Amino acid sequence: MSDSNVSPPKYREVTLTAIIFAIIIGIVMNAAITYAGLKIGFTLGGSAIAAVLGFGVLRGVLRKGSILETNIAQTVASAINTSNSGVIFTVPVLLLIGYKLTIDSADFWLITLACVGGAFLGTAFIIPLRKQMLDIERLRFPTATAVASILKSPGAGSAKAVVLLIGLAIGALIYFPTQFATLFGESAGLSQIPGIGAANGGFLGDDSVNVGSLFGLPAQIEVIFAIAPFALGAGYLTGRAGLYVLAGGVISYWILNPVAFSMGWTPEHLPAADVPSYGFQAFNRPLGIGLLLGGAMMGILFALPAIKEAIKSIGAASKIAGGGGADELGLKTLGAAAIAALIFLFLAAAVVGNKPVNLDDPITGTTIEDVVASETYEGYTIGFESEETAATWVDWTDEQRLDYLDTLNAKRGLLASIPPLVRAGIIAVIGALWIWFAGIIIAQCTGMTDWSPISGMALLTVVLVLLLAGSGAVVGAVLIGAALCVAITLAADMMADMKTGYLVGAIPKRQQKVELAFVSIGPLVCMLTVLLIASANTQQYGVPMGPETPTGAPQAQALQAVITGVQGGEMPYALYGFGALLGGLLGLGSFSGLGVLIGLSMYLPFIYISTYGIGCIAQMIVAKVKGKNWAEDWGVPFCAGLIVGESLLALSFSLWQIIPRGGDEEATDETQAHVAPAPDQVAWIELDFQDTPLTVVMSS
Amino acid sequence: MKAAASVLIMVALVVGVIAGPTAYVPKLDNVADADPPFTLNAPSGAMENEEGDTVPVLDPGAAEGDILLTPDNVEVLRAAGVERVRVKEFSFENWDYKFVFIISAIGLILGAMMLRVDARKHIAAQTAAMGEGGTSKSPKQLLNEAHDRVKLLLEKVRTESNDELQSTMIIAELDDIRHEYFDPFVEARPVLIGSYGISGFAQIMDRFAGAERQLNRAWSAAADLALHESLPCLEEGIRRLEIAVERLDA
Numbered sequence: 001m002s003d004s005n006v007s008p009p010k011y012r013e014v015t016l017t018a019i020i021f022a023i024i025i026g027i028v029m030n031a032a033i034t035y036a037g038l039k040i041g042f043t044l045g046g047s048a049i050a051a052v053l054g055f056g057v058l059r060g061v062l063r064k065g066s067i068l069e070t071n072i073a074q075t076v077a078s079a080i081n082t083s084n085s086g087v088i089f090t091v092p093v094l095l096l097i098g099y100k101l102t103i104d105s106a107d108f109w110l111i112t113l114a115c116v117g118g119a120f121l122g123t124a125f126i127i128p129l130r131k132q133m134l135d136i137e138r139l140r141f142p143t144a145t146a147v148a149s150i151l152k153s154p155g156a157g158s159a160k161a162v163v164l165l166i167g168l169a170i171g172a173l174i175y176f177p178t179q180f181a182t183l184f185g186e187s188a189g190l191s192q193i194p195g196i197g198a199a200n201g202g203f204l205g206d207d208s209v210n211v212g213s214l215f216g217l218p219a220q221i222e223v224i225f226a227i228a229p230f231a232l233g234a235g236y237l238t239g240r241a242g243l244y245v246l247a248g249g250v251i252s253y254w255i256l257n258p259v260a261f262s263m264g265w266t267p268e269h270l271p272a273a274d275v276p277s278y279g280f281q282a283f284n285r286p287l288g289i290g291l292l293l294g295g296a297m298m299g300i301l302f303a304l305p306a307i308k309e310a311i312k313s314i315g316a317a318s319k320i321a322g323g324g325g326a327d328e329l330g331l332k333t334l335g336a337a338a339i340a341a342l343i344f345l346f347l348a349a350a351v352v353g354n355k356p357v358n359l360d361d362p363i364t365g366t367t368i369e370d371v372v373a374s375e376t377y378e379g380y381t382i383g384f385e386s387e388e389t390a391a392t393w394v395d396w397t398d399e400q401r402l403d404y405l406d407t408l409n410a411k412r413g414l415l416a417s418i419p420p421l422v423r424a425g426i427i428a429v430i431g432a433l434w435i436w437f438a439g440i441i442i443a444q445c446t447g448m449t450d451w452s453p454i455s456g457m458a459l460l461t462v463v464l465v466l467l468l469a470g471s472g473a474v475v476g477a478v479l480i481g482a483a484l485c486v487a488i489t490l491a492a493d494m495m496a497d498m499k500t501g502y503l504v505g506a507i508p509k510r511q512q513k514v515e516l517a518f519v520s521i522g523p524l525v526c527m528l529t530v531l532l533i534a535s536a537n538t539q540q541y542g543v544p545m546g547p548e549t550p551t552g553a554p555q556a557q558a559l560q561a562v563i564t565g566v567q568g569g570e571m572p573y574a575l576y577g578f579g580a581l582l583g584g585l586l587g588l589g590s591f592s593g594l595g596v597l598i599g600l601s602m603y604l605p606f607i608y609i610s611t612y613g614i615g616c617i618a619q620m621i622v623a624k625v626k627g628k629n630w631a632e633d634w635g636v637p638f639c640a641g642l643i644v645g646e647s648l649l650a651l652s653f654s655l656w657q658i659i660p661r662g663g664d665e666e667a668t669d670e671t672q673a674h675v676a677p678a679p680d681q682v683a684w685i686e687l688d689f690q691d692t693p694l695t696v697v698m699s700s
Numbered sequence: 701m702k703a704a705a706s707v708l709i710m711v712a713l714v715v716g717v718i719a720g721p722t723a724y725v726p727k728l729d730n731v732a733d734a735d736p737p738f739t740l741n742a743p744s745g746a747m748e749n750e751e752g753d754t755v756p757v758l759d760p761g762a763a764e765g766d767i768l769l770t771p772d773n774v775e776v777l778r779a780a781g782v783e784r785v786r787v788k789e790f791s792f793e794n795w796d797y798k799f800v801f802i803i804s805a806i807g808l809i810l811g812a813m814m815l816r817v818d819a820r821k822h823i824a825a826q827t828a829a830m831g832e833g834g835t836s837k838s839p840k841q842l843l844n845e846a847h848d849r850v851k852l853l854l855e856k857v858r859t860e861s862n863d864e865l866q867s868t869m870i871i872a873e874l875d876d877i878r879h880e881y882f883d884p885f886v887e888a889r890p891v892l893i894g895s896y897g898i899s900g901f902a903q904i905m906d907r908f909a910g911a912e913r914q915l916n917r918a919w920s921a922a923a924d925l926a927l928h929e930s931l932p933c934l935e936e937g938i939r940r941l942e943i944a945v946e947r948l949d950a
Contacts, residue, residue: 009927067920135906136909258719268782269745269756282742305902306898557875569788588809
């Protein structure tokens with residue numbers, strides 16, 4: 001090292017430049033992806049994009065960025081962006097069922113507050129588990145590994161940088177044609193190609209290859225592969241463990257559904273081609289989510305000693321020489337953040353929980369403009385347009401009142417007899433605990449496979465709240481659901497950021513601090529974007545959101561369908577329980593997380609699982625032929641390129657879609673009709689792109 | 701034994717997954733006389749409508765309110781040749797595949813036990829093959845050798861005056877150390893858990909991760925030519941490796 005009297009500049013890590021850059025990029029990504037998510041049903045995370053852009057801006061343009069500074073930039077940018085999937089999965093449900101949200105309404109700010117609370121909770125709760133998941137369990141976090149590969153490219157040598165760029169170009173080239181239908185109209189899609197396009201009886205869809213059709217397999221056996229470089233890359237990065245994920249998909253889509261069809265367990269009139277979609281709702285989803293839950297519980301049970309050690313290490317950081325605990329945020333800080341978030345949730349649950357369950361006056365049947373009086377019955381607040389109608393309600397018999405609640409699908413909840421504030425407190429505590437548990441599940445799934453089952457967790461949250469508060473408490477359920485979805489996406493994001501940070505040598509405490517400091521921006525930006533879109537839609541189409549508008553919010557439609565199912569008593573609770581039992585028992589073997597891996601893919605659409613599986617198998621072959629080190633050294637940058645290539649292009653398309661262009665209204669509607677599946681055919685997956693969650697909505 | 705256990709687990713899982721859904725798809729005869737009646741939860745039966753399309757005989761989606769499996773409705777479905785119906789209610793009594801599901805659960809437990817026995821044997825064999833006279837290095841040997849290599853690297857780097865050369869040396873050497881020592885150390889997880897238990901393993905990995913992160917930071921700083929950051933990180937990495945080795949000795 002050169003001797004010098006001048007002290008060297010401090011190594012750049014947390015800098016104002018990085019933060020400002022990240023906030024700008026995070027906000028732009030959040031708004032653009034929120035719009036795209038509401039419109040076409042998928043969102044993508046920001047880590048990989050922010051890493052590449054940060055690399056270009058901080059190192060290339062400003063010529064002063066370091067690897068760790070770019071890491072901080074991607075941490076903040078992805079934290080701001082990530083919350084959008086949590087919000088757009090849930091909040092639009094309220095707009096779809098007729099609630100009004102305006103900038104000056106208390107409801108809007110309450111939901112925003114709940115989402116911000118969820119963001120803090122998710123970020124804070126997962127911090128003590130960093131050691132357990134990353135240091136002790138050493139979860140892979142495939143996309144986080146790819147982001148680290150991008151960040152480290154300056155030191156990895158020019159050959160690896162070239163490999164990364166080749167991967168990027170190939171990823172973009174493969175992905176681009178799959179967007180022809182969205183960008184240029186249905187007639188430009190790959191499915192229209194004469195001879196091989198699905199529209200002409202061929203095997204090629206707009207974004208998939210139907211191998212089953214190519215080889216003449218029965219239609220009830222779904223053998224379809226998505227044309228998705230990200231899934232291929234994520235599969236490669238996961239390696240052998242990803243085969244368990246593939247196994248779950250195979251069991252669901254190649255065994256269970258065809259058996260159900262042949263045994264007559266599916267409706268007799270159902271054509272074979274519709275069996276995968278029916279099987280998804282009727283069997284795969286409940287069993288898969290159950291397996292996931294059971295596997296996760298078993299995993300947590302077996303990991304308890306490690307979790308205890310990790311927390312002990314953080315708590316006693318100052319006493320353990322050499323332990324990594326001193327590099328973490330202290331438990332007191334985390335406790336304070338969690339308490340603050342609990343208060344947010346309580347306030348939100350208390351106020352919204354006391355809102356009238358009805359939009360129309362029970363006596364006159366007219367829509368209530370202003371609630372003049374209210375009464376409480378069976379744990380619900382009933383609103384009235386006048387004192388007179390309220391008085392009439394008091395005179396009604398129990399039978400009449402129950403009949404009225406029946407018309408609202410408002411069945412009595414488990415906490416109905418508890419005073420409203422206590423009920424809100426219980427819901428806030430249970431919600432917070434559930435967020436913690438769901439956050440662990442999501443982070444584990446993302447860590448092991450890159451897949452993040454946010455839809456399953458959202459579904460369970462809503463069901464849980466509806467059971468506690470009553471099936472009419474849709475607003476409360478959606479509110480807690482929104483907080484939870486934001487929390488768990490951020491928990492996974494935080495953990496993936498920490499993984500990237502670990503690989504580049506970042507100090508966890510610094511990453512944790514910046515993420516906590518700026519995490520509240522995301523929900524705010526996303527909620528405001530939703531509000532803007534809803535206002536514009538209301539002016540133009542008369543409704544704020546839904547199939548009649550360019551922003552169909554397919555995920556929210558799917559959640560709405562689940563709520564309707566709960567209200568109609570259609571939830572197969574026992575099937576969830578059987579799944580949980582199988583998942584738990586699977587974890588008794590030598591790998592306690594096995595149920596998570598298999599359950600995850602049982603309820604995700606097979607087309608991505610299959611492509612992901614090809615990636616896993618490719619990694620195993622490459623490792624066998626060229627050796628493990630070669631497969632790692634060259635495969636990781638290439639796959640990082642595949643992932644980034646698709647991410648960058650997808651973001652560009654999202655931005656393209658929100659740019660107003662004259663004369664494309666018709667095309668927009670056509671596109672919407674093409675891409676928005678019916679709510680009961682929608683499945684959600686969130687792929688954690690290295691802290692860059694890519695949420696894809698597709699029909700199954 | 702591992703292969704047999706894996707096959708048993710996979711077969712049991714598939715059987716369980718197939719048997720589970722039948723809980724909500726009972727035989728029509730089993731639920732025909734139930735009181736209160738079961739509620740149909742999916743379209744049932746098939747017939748041709750006037751347009752020649754195949755449509756369900758009873759369709760809850762098209763009906764106002766629930767379709768109950770009353771004697772009349774049961775007769776309609778029987779006449780349409782329906783054997784099973786999907787219902788909203790779960791009834792253990794009417795679940796004709798329940799014993800199949802229970803057997804699958806037992807299969808999973810047996811498979812898990814077999815796997816655990818096999819894993820114990822495998823760990824014992826691996827442990828025996830490690831260390832002095834063994835075919836592979838023990839975790840402690842790996843960390844000790846890694847520690848010595850990093851120490852040597854630090855000494856070499858300090859004798860070099862060219863920043864870029866120092867940086868290249870650090871990057872190349874740390875990459876080698878990761879492949880040669882750290883990756884095998886992490887793969888020795890079953891052996892470590894077998895020897896130290898989960899708590900002990902967690903303590904070891906906590907300390908090892910602290911060291912590895914410092915060396916990762918040294919790598920990044922070297923790549924940024926920030927040697928004033930990289931060298932102290934190497935020193936700290938050496939210190940933390942020593943602590944990890946101490947924990948292995950404890």
